[in-house]
Amino acid sequence: xxxxxxxxxxxxxxARELRARCRQGTFRGHTSGHAFGNVQxxxxxxxxxxAFDFLVFCQRNPKPCPLIEVLEAGVPxxxxxxxxDIRSDLPSYRxxxxxxxxxxxxxxxxxxxxxLVSFLIGCSFSFEExxxxxxxxxxxxxxxRTVSMYRTKVECQSAGRFHGPLxxxxxxxxxxxxxxxxxxxxxxxxAHGAPVQVGAPEQLGIRDLQQPDYGDPVxxxxxxxxxxxxxxxxxxxxxxxxxxxxxxxxxxxxxFVTDLRSDQLL
Amino acid sequence: xxxxxxxxxxxxxxARELRARCRQGTFRGHTSGHAFGNVQxxxxxxxxxxAFDFLVFCQRNPKPCPLIEVLEAGVPxxxxxxxxDIRSDLPSYRxxxxxxxxxxxxxxxxxxxxxLVSFLIGCSFSFEExxxxxxxxxxxxxxxRTVSMYRTKVECQSAGRFHGPLxxxxxxxxxxxxxxxxxxxxxxxxAHGAPVQVGAPEQLGIRDLQQPDYGDPVxxxxxxxxxxxxxxxxxxxxxxxxxxxxxxxxxxxxxFVTDLRSDQLL
Numbered sequence: 001x002x003x004x005x006x007x008x009x010x011x012x013x014x015a016r017e018l019r020a021r022c023r024q025g026t027f028r029g030h031t032s033g034h035a036f037g038n039v040q041x042x043x044x045x046x047x048x049x050x051a052f053d054f055l056v057f058c059q060r061n062p063k064p065c066p067l068i069e070v071l072e073a074g075v076p077x078x079x080x081x082x083x084x085d086i087r088s089d090l091p092s093y094r095x096x097x098x099x100x101x102x103x104x105x106x107x108x109x110x111x112x113x114x115x116l117v118s119f120l121i122g123c124s125f126s127f128e129e130x131x132x133x134x135x136x137x138x139x140x141x142x143x144x145r146t147v148s149m150y151r152t153k154v155e156c157q158s159a160g161r162f163h164g165p166l167x168x169x170x171x172x173x174x175x176x177x178x179x180x181x182x183x184x185x186x187x188x189x190x191a192h193g194a195p196v197q198v199g200a201p202e203q204l205g206i207r208d209l210q211q212p213d214y215g216d217p218v219x220x221x222x223x224x225x226x227x228x229x230x231x232x233x234x235x236x237x238x239x240x241x242x243x244x245x246x247x248x249x250x251x252x253x254x255x256f257v258t259d260l261r262s263d264q265l266l
Numbered sequence: 267x268x269x270x271x272x273x274x275x276x277x278x279x280x281a282r283e284l285r286a287r288c289r290q291g292t293f294r295g296h297t298s299g300h301a302f303g304n305v306q307x308x309x310x311x312x313x314x315x316x317a318f319d320f321l322v323f324c325q326r327n328p329k330p331c332p333l334i335e336v337l338e339a340g341v342p343x344x345x346x347x348x349x350x351d352i353r354s355d356l357p358s359y360r361x362x363x364x365x366x367x368x369x370x371x372x373x374x375x376x377x378x379x380x381x382l383v384s385f386l387i388g389c390s391f392s393f394e395e396x397x398x399x400x401x402x403x404x405x406x407x408x409x410x411r412t413v414s415m416y417r418t419k420v421e422c423q424s425a426g427r428f429h430g431p432l433x434x435x436x437x438x439x440x441x442x443x444x445x446x447x448x449x450x451x452x453x454x455x456x457a458h459g460a461p462v463q464v465g466a467p468e469q470l471g472i473r474d475l476q477q478p479d480y481g482d483p484v485x486x487x488x489x490x491x492x493x494x495x496x497x498x499x500x501x502x503x504x505x506x507x508x509x510x511x512x513x514x515x516x517x518x519x520x521x522f523v524t525d526l527r528s529d530q531l532l
Contacts, residue, residue: 052318052383055325056336070322072426117318160338189455 012036015257019081019089025106028091030253032125039191039262040255041068041120042232043086043093044239045108045248048073051117053160057238058119060157064166064234066122066190068258068265074114080258086118092251094236099243108248116248123232123255124169126191126262127184134184136177139218146253147171148212149231153205154196156238164241167231168196170209172224181227190265197228204228214252278302281523285347285355291372294357296519298391305457305528306521307334307386308498309352309359310505311374311514314339317383319426323504324385326423330432330500332388332456334524334531340380346524352384358517360502365509374514382514389498389521390435392457392528393450400450402443405484412519413437414478415497419471420462422504430507433499434462436475438490447493456531463494470494480518 013021015035021027031040046054051073058065069078076087087108095103095111105111124147128138140147147169154166173181178198186194201209209226210217214233220226239247250256279287281301287293297306312320317339324331335344342353353374361369361377371377390413394404406413413435420432439447444464452460467475475492476483480499486492505513516522 048318052314052321055318055321056338059321059325059333059336067325070325072322 015081015259018257019084022091022106023085023088028106028254031091031255031257032253035257037129037262039068039080039258039260039265040123040125041080041258042123042235043090043248043250043256044119044121044235045116046119046244047113047246048115048117050161050244053162054119057156057159057162058121060159061166061234062189063193063196063230064156064232066192068120068122068190068260070120071118073117076112076118078118078120078258080120080260081256082259086256087112090250090256091254094249094251096239096244096247096249098245099240104251111248120256120258121232121235122188122191122265124192124229125255126265127188129262130184130188131181134180136173136181136184139172140216143218145218146215148209148216148218149214149233150204150206151213151237156234161244162238162242164234164238166196167214167233167237168204168228169215169231170201170212170226170228172218172220173227175223175225178225178227185229187266188262191262192230192232195227195229199225199227201226201228281347281525284523285350288357288372289351289354294372294520297357297521297523298519301523303395303528305334305346305524305526305531306389306391307346307524308389308501309356309514309516309522310385310387310501311382312385312510313379313512314381314383316427316510319428320385323422323425323428324387326425327432327500328455329459329462329496330422330498332458334386334388334456334526336386337384339383342378342384344384344386344524346386346526347522348525352522353378356516356522357520360515360517362505362510362513362515364511365506370517377514386522386524387498387501388454388457388531390458390495391521392531393454395528396450396454397447400446402439402447402450405438406482409484411484412481414475414482414484415480415499416470416472417479417503422500427510428504428508430500430504432462433480433497433503434470434494435481435497436467436478436492436494438484438486439493441489441491444491444493451495453532454528457528458496458498461493461495465491465493467492467494
């Protein structure tokens with residue numbers, strides 16, 4: 001999920017604390033608002049026989065799928081969070097079978113296989129923190145909502161069995177701050193980078209900005225321009241479009257919180 | 267090869283002309299000096315069973331191995347040069363077996379298999395053109411030599427079967443132009459990007475700058491600082507260190523010339 005959902009009610013946890021609580025089964029909420037300044041990541045797990053295709057897909061579509069880390073088959077502990085275990089240290093997971101959501105669960109040890117390859121993919125939380133520091137307001141955060149996301153008519157570059165539409169997130173930005181917003185996010189190539197488009201939703205096949213495909217609608221005020229960034233929901237929608245026989249992802253808004261600091265992505 | 271060898275004697279060719287002449291067997295020289303402004307690429311071809319490991323290796327080592335394009339198994343025609351054929355459109359190739367150079371050849375149709383996966387990897391020609399445009403002098407080009415390259419004591423991040431030392435290229439830069447040189451090359455993340463180190467060869471395990479492991483020595487003048495960039499020779503040296511059973515690369519200095527313009531790498 002590339003969205004920053006409503007800030008969690010719990011007091012902010014460090015990355016280690018949050019992962020430990022997930023492992024104990026005592027944290028199941030959104031990860032937004034925790035471990036401020038740490039990189040959070042989308043998770044995608046596929047069988048080894050599909051891993052090369054998915055890795056090529058990411059390489060061909062770096063804006064929606066910027067790779068933070070790829071783990072070797074059967075390896076559950078990423079280098080970006082030593083001592084962690086991606087099978088238990090996220091608040092919630094989704095298991096997909098034959099292109100359909102089969103189950104939501106808090107621990108995937110029961111599904112683990114030695115041939116599973118895990119991908120950690122950058123998330124917009126990193127650039128949203130940078131936007132706020134640079135004085136660019138973000139309406140969905142002000143309103144405590146999830147960012148608006150849209151399935152576009154833009155097809156990703158396909159790779160082997162993987163194909164599907166680009167998903168974008170939209171943030172309304174005051175016209176005079178659009179250049180600043182682009183400048184700041186362009187620095188975070190591994191967190192979706194610069195926007196994919198500014199100001200023309202119809203060219204992306206979006207009919208009504210107030211009817212997002214994922215997340216919540218947010219109002220666009222006079223003098224604001226809708227700006228569109230590639231979104232971390234894309235790999236999940238691609239797994240569905242491609243009817244993947246088996247994959248596991250994080251649940252939306254429940255990201256893997258790494259020990260990397262956002263500025264290390266620069 | 268991440269080197270710009272002595273400029274070829276032939277009159278400059280366009281990318282298409284150069285590839286056509288390679289295919290006819292009438293061009294076997296260095297590609298430097300041709301198709302100015304076009305992206306040239308290192309080539310690495312490995313069997314499919316090793317391709318995932320190599321792709322992860324590139325993802326973990328983006329400075330020496332910035333990916334321009336990954337072709338699916340058995341596909342010889344890259345998107346970055348429509349109509350081209352990577353089996354015939356380079357001036358010269360090297361075939362490695364069991365970690366040793368087995369053969370040098372001008373056409374690899376005879377070696378082609380449906381399970382071969384081709385990787386096109388960024389090359390320093392792109393950033394050297396940008397450095398020259400920015401007024402940063404490059405001694406090896408002035409002298410018509412190949413850039414100095416060194417095997418360092420820095421180990422790349424390993425991935426599956428692939429491991430080995432980082433290879434760097436060195437350019438002596440006037441002290442006052444070091445910031446400019448870094449600023450300019452940092453923009454070319456897909457052509458090795460910013461340097462890996464400035465001014466301390468001993469920390470890289472380099473004993474004598476005048477005895478490079480590849481390429482030619484170049485003099486360092488008073489007031490100049492040796493600046494080290496990750497080098498496209500790294501994947502070849504890694505294939506050797508990892509004793510790869512079978513791989514094919516371009517011959518040093520004989521790159522694949524794409525239709526991409528360098529500024530498209532930004």
